[in-house]
Amino acid sequence: MHQTEQLEREVEHSREQLAGTLDELRYRITPGNVVDQLINYARERPAALFLRKLTIELRENLPLLLIGVSIAWLVVSRRLSVRARRIRRGNEQ
Numbered sequence: 451m452h453q454t455e456q457l458e459r460e461v462e463h464s465r466e467q468l469a470g471t472l473d474e475l476r477y478r479i480t481p482g483n484v485v486d487q488l489i490n491y492a493r494e495r496p497a498a499l500f501l502r503k504l505t506i507e508l509r510e511n512l513p514l515l516l517i518g519v520s521i522a523w524l525v526v527s528r529r530l531s532v533r534a535r536r537i538r539r540g541n542e543q
Contacts, residue, residue: 477483492498508515
């Protein structure tokens with residue numbers, strides 16, 4: 451009987467430890483904590499360095515980037531308008 455009581459106490463102790471571990475996991479795995487951990491992870495990795503450098507490059511070259519996008523927009527819109535005129539002419543004939 452003594453051995454049975456000892457086993458029951460050990461089982462109860464294990465259950466209490468498991469319950470404490472589960473409570474701690476519930477606390478750690480809240481959406482806010484997960485987001486915070488992801489942000490901290492991203493700040494410490496090479497990807498963060500890449501993103502910082504990319505941001506700096508975009509800031510420094512923003513005028514050039516805008517000029518390039520504007521020229522591309524003009525070229526594409528001109529081609530589209532030429533194509534639209536051809537289609538209209540084809541429908542009129």
